[in-house]
Amino acid sequence: MQDPEKDTEWNDILRKKGILPPKENREEQERAKEEEQFEILQKSLVKTYEDMTLEELEENEDEFNEEDEKAIEMYRQQRLAEMKAAQMKNKFGEVLEISGKDYVQEVTKAGKGIWVVLHLYKQGIPLCALINQHLSGLAKKFRDVKFIKAISTTCIPNYPDKNLPTIFVYLDGDIRAQFIGPLVFGGMNLTRDELEWKISESGAIKTDLEENPRKQIQDQLMSSIRACVPTRGESDSEDD
16 A cells, blocks of 8 residues: 555645645644644653752752742742741640749740640549540640640649639730639530630630530520420410
């Protein structure tokens, strides 16, 4: 069979009759196909600085021109700032146990912009144990907040047990909120979501809860009570 790509008299006749594609169109198609393949190959081989890690930027810095270097330096600073912010966001993640001698370092000098949640507790008080358990979960959820706990009398000598549990919330060494005594926390029915909401009202954490969980429980309780109380008509009919 004759090669349709060759420039022969027979192939010219076939092109005129439309059996073979015109030579120019075929060449344009081939050229476009080659250009497309070249672009795909180039993209697969060339990696822009925006796709590179900081290590790759340093390895390839000799290959960039002066304009690229300025853009790359700005991009490098941006990446460093993002990495620093990510490190700060995941800086903590657990509840730190401290004593009175650690207070200044861990609370007063915690760092600018660092929220600190301090729980004063004592062994043998069930609500204190419950709050410590809830704080462990919150510390993992809000890793940019410093959660700490301390036996009350090691931080404040002669601190009365009737004030336990106590939670102090600090920012830049200043107290921004305080929750003192069992009544504030609602007793042993306290849930982790309720504690999260309570601490979020101080501004220390950004909760994803849409409303106060205790209010939801109260609303459900009131609905149940209303459902159990007979209406006036039902009461009259029962008396009859």
